[in-house]
Amino acid sequence: MKRSGKITDLFQLRTNKLPKTTDTDNIGNIESVENENVVSTSINFDSQDIGAYINLREKNIILNDLKREQLLTSPWVPPSGYVFPIDNTNKRNLRFQMSWINRFSWLVYSEIEKGALCKFCVLFSNSDTGKGSHEKTKSFVTQPFKKWKNAIEKFNDHENCQYHKLSKERAEYFLSVNYRKQKSVIEVLNSEQARQASENRKKLYSIVETIILCGRLEMSLRGMF
Template identity: 30%
Template structure:
């Protein structure tokens, strides 16, 4: 093997100089293109080969002195490593790519067809891009892709911001996010009398109002975005709500931790779908103001309605907030035996693990019982 190139240029190892005779003329060159079939070269080395590529003199009929045939320099240097050239990478390369071309009778037609092939055009694009990168006129491909990704992220954030703000407004005001039409495109400009008279759900009407009045970017996005990337579906709404829930819990968690000690209040109920769930509240002292705060944290669905199952669900939720349960000073429930019983109940199970969490009958539940019983006399 012989090394080519000056001290400042990339070093390429090629076969030793080879001789081939045609018409009593001998040619030798290490940069014969056939020497680089399936060669593993760096981009810098590929550009050097293109610069120093051997060209035959007039007496020589063949562009390769070693194999007496023609090759495509771009497809030799820039085709995939495994030699696959076709779309889908199922067909191996052939003449002009990895095998010599010597059928000169049909050379013109074959050369023209090769120049039109998509894989040949793609390899020419690769060569031009690599050449620009080596010269410093273009950034590396990974940097270009990184910039494109960053730009896509910025655009997605701009498009998502008004949708997130609308979901938050609906959540704060207790307005409906969904209705009879949830998956279709938000109607901004009515194309028919039927579209004009259609009453969309509040969430979609708020988006329409914002896009119509002042937000041109939102208007363009809602009208031209892909049908599977409008970010107004029920799934996206639920994801936004879950993210907001996480942010709110993080804020409340920091308040609770700053006060050290806390108490929990838990009530059981079922929702409109008859799913049993707990509402978990927490009570603590806000130290800067020395005021008592009582905050609602979360609805937690129940899978196991046994005493141990309910207690485990409560503790798992509190652990998910990374609270120190040894600082829990009381636990408040209603007066049901399963919750407040002395020996085999939720409060007994929790107190066994955390003795300082004494049980207190919920005053809110006591007030509710008093009001309910007083009504029996009227």
């Protein structure tokens, strides 16, 4: 029987000559693929800054599960005393506040993009979301949020939008599978296959014992005539 794949196979993003992957696809090893040839990119994959990984689908870039886990659990955080750039829109001279990161679990600040991003949506949302998948994701997802006036209100709006909730669910499921807190669908199927194989071995053992006994007694397997 063909062995079932791992849970990461469900999330593998493939390009060129293969069907388009679904929005629940995971991302395999870090690559940039074009016409079956690996092309160079300017992305620093050692970075823990979420801003380095926005718009990956458009760039045909794939991340491995380890990197995703690192970005979800330990993204780059501004050190103590970090001086945030000023947004002088309307001459308010506002800055990003570290307290916001503690208040919103999904919120991260990107030094690369000089703005706020949602780690769940950057890694797990589609570029098209919303009703009928026609709503374009922008602030916090494909573009950093930088306007700090009424920032709390904007954070709450993003937190309550449907595509954010879906991205959060995907991220939580990804981590729970990665941490083995719950079994993936493939693991459940594998467990059932293992149980069935064990039962079949027990039945086969009884059959073999019967055949051996019949042989010792010189009894026909079809019965005595």
